Amino acid sequence: MVEFTLWDVLRNLLLAGRWTVALSAIAFLGGGLVGLALLTARAARLPGAARGVGVYVQLFQGTPLLMQLFLAYFGLALFGVEVSPWTAAALAMTLYASAYLCEIWRGCVEAIPRGQWEASASLALTFREQLRHVIGPQALRIAIAPTVGFAVQLIKSTSLASVIGFIELTKAGTMITNATFRPFTVYACVALMYFALCFPVSLWSRRLERSLRRA
Amino acid sequence: MIQLNFPAVLAEWPLLLRGAAMTVVLTAVSATIGTALGTACAWVRVWGPAWLKAIVAAYVELIRNTPFIVQLFFIFFGLPSAGVRLSPELASVIAMVVNLGAYAAEIVRAGIEATPRGQIEAAQSLALTPLQVFTRVVLPPAFKRVWPSLTGQVIIVMFGSAVCGQIATAELSYSANLIQSRNFRAFEAFIVATALYFVLAVVVRHVLQRLGARWLFGSR
Numbered sequence A: 001m002v003e004f005t006l007w008d009v010l011r012n013l014l015l016a017g018r019w020t021v022a023l024s025a026i027a028f029l030g031g032g033l034v035g036l037a038l039l040t041a042r043a044a045r046l047p048g049a050a051r052g053v054g055v056y057v058q059l060f061q062g063t064p065l066l067m068q069l070f071l072a073y074f075g076l077a078l079f080g081v082e083v084s085p086w087t088a089a090a091l092a093m094t095l096y097a098s099a100y101l102c103e104i105w106r107g108c109v110e111a112i113p114r115g116q117w118e119a120s121a122s123l124a125l126t127f128r129e130q131l132r133h134v135i136g137p138q139a140l141r142i143a144i145a146p147t148v149g150f151a152v153q154l155i156k157s158t159s160l161a162s163v164i165g166f167i168e169l170t171k172a173g174t175m176i177t178n179a180t181f182r183p184f185t186v187y188a189c190v191a192l193m194y195f196a197l198c199f200p201v202s203l204w205s206r207r208l209e210r211s212l213r214r215a
Numbered sequence B: 001m002i003q004l005n006f007p008a009v010l011a012e013w014p015l016l017l018r019g020a021a022m023t024v025v026l027t028a029v030s031a032t033i034g035t036a037l038g039t040a041c042a043w044v045r046v047w048g049p050a051w052l053k054a055i056v057a058a059y060v061e062l063i064r065n066t067p068f069i070v071q072l073f074f075i076f077f078g079l080p081s082a083g084v085r086l087s088p089e090l091a092s093v094i095a096m097v098v099n100l101g102a103y104a105a106e107i108v109r110a111g112i113e114a115t116p117r118g119q120i121e122a123a124q125s126l127a128l129t130p131l132q133v134f135t136r137v138v139l140p141p142a143f144k145r146v147w148p149s150l151t152g153q154v155i156i157v158m159f160g161s162a163v164c165g166q167i168a169t170a171e172l173s174y175s176a177n178l179i180q181s182r183n184f185r186a187f188e189a190f191i192v193a194t195a196l197y198f199v200l201a202v203v204v205r206h207v208l209q210r211l212g213a214r215w216l217f218g219s220r
Helices: A006-043 A049-061 A065-078 A085-110 A114-122 A127-164 A169-180 A183-214 B006-010 B013-047 B050-064 B068-082 B088-113 B117-125 B130-167 B172-183 B186-216
Strands: none
Touching (some): A006 A049, A006 A085, A127 B068, B006 B186, B013 B186
């Protein structure tokens, strides 16, 4: 009979925690890029973009992430693509993040007074120059705090990928529980690790928010 | 060529209906108790004694910075080794209440803190007890202010309840899993379940808005 010390549990959880961080990072970066593309399509007034992006955001915000993960997992397989839980999770989380980030940033762009658009247009700036030099920098300033806040939500959401078999912190917790029969300790450790990941980010986002309100 | 077979899934409609009903019941029960818990916590964070404030602050931070699924697993798998054995349904409700309570505490607190000082002072000068001031003067407009956020949070908790199927609570996602294990139509089963969640969310939002307008803000 193998004995597991608390250190064994923690060490294995820490190793699995790298995958939680990796999945969060991929979803955040990928989601940011897709979200930015969607936002630009909207701001450029491409025909049908506002409506299309609106529906896209509604679909992802109006359904459980767990269902989106299942659909990515079984949906890709339907197309004959060999899917690992890793690909399915990365895809679903990226799309999920893109919808939220696009919506957050849309609010920030809309918070910029109309006059800024009009003034920059009257200076004969192109759409790209307007975004780059006038709207972008101002929107970015107010976007940072809610974006960091969303990062916390995203890190927590990656725990759902354990359900489709992606081995990250939560899944590792389940597997270690099955080996050690100490669910109380193991899940407490898992929770503390998520806390250690998320709490600093939460604090950071709150500080950004405060400094923005003061400014 | 991809062939979708929705009739095979829709033929299991009693299962889907039962699952959706369970999701609604879980949501309704935990929304009610969770909001009450959140309101109590909000009161503590504004007017409570310092030691209780610290406990509530720790509770709120702990819940808001850990995933729901870990909270659920801790309650369902972890607590039995501490001598608390729970049915899947009860564990699900407790997890949802504890989760919503923390978020609702922050939401309701924001509403309470927006109360103008003069209103509280006016109520006090009318010799209302502190409890009366809180329940009659502070709370109703506070709820009115934060009702949309509270509604949104209830829907987030409902989406979170999809995870409860993992501990064999027979809710909507559990039904979908059961159906796909019977007829191997996984994609179709989850499409249907996802659509049902979407509809449920729209209905819940609508109902809560109506309830809020009727009982909270007068039926105008």
